[in-house]
Amino acid sequence: MDIRQLGRVDYASTYAAMQAFTASRTSDTPDALWICEHAPVYTQGLAGKNDHILNPGDIPVIATNRGGQVTFHGPGQVVAYPLIDLKRAGYFVKEYVYRIEEAVIKTLAHFGVTGHRVAGAPGIYVRLDDPGGHTPLAQRPMKTDPASPSAPGGTSPNFQGLGKIGALGIKVSRNCTYHGVALNVAMDLEPYSRINPCGYCGLQTVDLSTIGVSVGWTEAADVLSHKLATYLAP
Numbered sequence: 001m002d003i004r005q006l007g008r009v010d011y012a013s014t015y016a017a018m019q020a021f022t023a024s025r026t027s028d029t030p031d032a033l034w035i036c037e038h039a040p041v042y043t044q045g046l047a048g049k050n051d052h053i054l055n056p057g058d059i060p061v062i063a064t065n066r067g068g069q070v071t072f073h074g075p076g077q078v079v080a081y082p083l084i085d086l087k088r089a090g091y092f093v094k095e096y097v098y099r100i101e102e103a104v105i106k107t108l109a110h111f112g113v114t115g116h117r118v119a120g121a122p123g124i125y126v127r128l129d130d131p132g133g134h135t136p137l138a139q140r141p142m143k144t145d146p147a148s149p150s151a152p153g154g155t156s157p158n159f160q161g162l163g164k165i166g167a168l169g170i171k172v173s174r175n176c177t178y179h180g181v182a183l184n185v186a187m188d189l190e191p192y193s194r195i196n197p198c199g200y201c202g203l204q205t206v207d208l209s210t211i212g213v214s215v216g217w218t219e220a221a222d223v224l225s226h227k228l229a230t231y232l233a234p
Contacts, residue, residue: 001030001032001229001232002031002227003032003033003038003225003229004033004034005108005221005225006034006035006036007035007036007037008038008039008115008129009038010038010077011039011041011043011073011157012192013132014034014036014081014133015062015144016144018081018083018179019178020183020206022174022178023173025085025176027085029144030230031082031083031084031085031088032082032083033080033081033082033225033228034080034081034225035081035221035225036078036081037075037078037079037081037118037217038073038077038079039074040072040073040074040075040191041060041061041062041074042059042060042061042062042191042195043063043064043072043169044061044062044064044070045064045066045069045070045169046066046198047068047069048199049069050072051221052069052070052195053195054194054195054196054198056195057073059072059191064171065166065170066170066171067170067171068167068169068181068199069196069198069199070184070198070199071169071197072169072192072195072205073182073186074083074186074187076184076186076207076217077183077184077207078183078217078220078221079181080181080182080183080224080225080228081165081176081178081179082100082180083176084096085124085175085176086177086178087175089234090232090234093170094170095178096170096232097122097168097170099123099232100120100170100180100181100228100232101117101123101166101179102229102231103122103181103224103230103232104126104166104181104227104229105165107183107223107224108124108126108165110223110227111215111220112132112134112196112213113126113131113132113165113208113211114126114131114134115165115166116136116137116140117140117141118137118139118140118157118159119140120141120156121159122168122198123164123167123168123198124165124166125137125159125162126162126163126165126211127161127162128162128206129161129185131212131213137162139157139158139172154160155234156191157200158165159203159204160212162204163204163206163210164197164204164205165195165205165206165207165208166181166183166184166185167181167198168180168181169180169181183220183224184205184206184208185207185217186207186208186209186214187207187209189205189210192205204226206224
């Protein structure tokens with residue numbers, strides 16, 4: 001995998017570059033992983049509803065073709081764009097998402113934080129009162145009894161006591177992926193109060209610094225890129 005540290009780059013031009021890379025790649029094109037940071041921007045997914053953008057102010061809103069609703073990118077956030085040929089890698093989209101989430105969970109573990117999945121709500125979450133605790137969530141994704149229509153916790157995610165620290169949004173074209181995942185490290189979190197993050201009213205968004213972990217952007221980016229390269233390998 002060709003891992004590239006792009007630094008702080010413009011979102012719109014990076015989005016266009018991902019599309020161009022994916023459109024022009026062949027079966028022989030090496031997979032890539034772009035690691036970067038963006039100036040403040042809101043991005044809206046294909047399923048996005050404008051009423052989830054409450055008060056963008058002077059922060060631009062860019063419509064994209066990834067899945068999901070609105071999210072925020074800004075300085076102090078590590079953004080990772082895996083450009084993977086899933087057919088060549090030998091796994092499907094559902095496993096691809098699982099592998100990205102697992103890489104984020106392992107990155108957080110490196111810094112002493114326990115990341116959690118929430119059933120029905122892609123991304124990674126932390127317990128606000130015990131970020132390093134290992135008690136599993138009742139509403140974590142689980143295999144269900146065929147006689148039971150839903151996992152514990154019901155069909156609507158309950159975010160009480162949780163903060164979202166990693167957001168995921170992907171696009172797959174001709175079996176090849178772009179867009180990716182964002183891990184909050186040390187950000188100005190105020191812009192999240194101007195949206196319903198990922199379409200959820202009242203969802204609290206946190207970063208590593210908020211939960212007491214002091215780590216630089218470069219170190220977090222290095223760890224996340226290593227974990228992604230490991231977990232996204234064929």
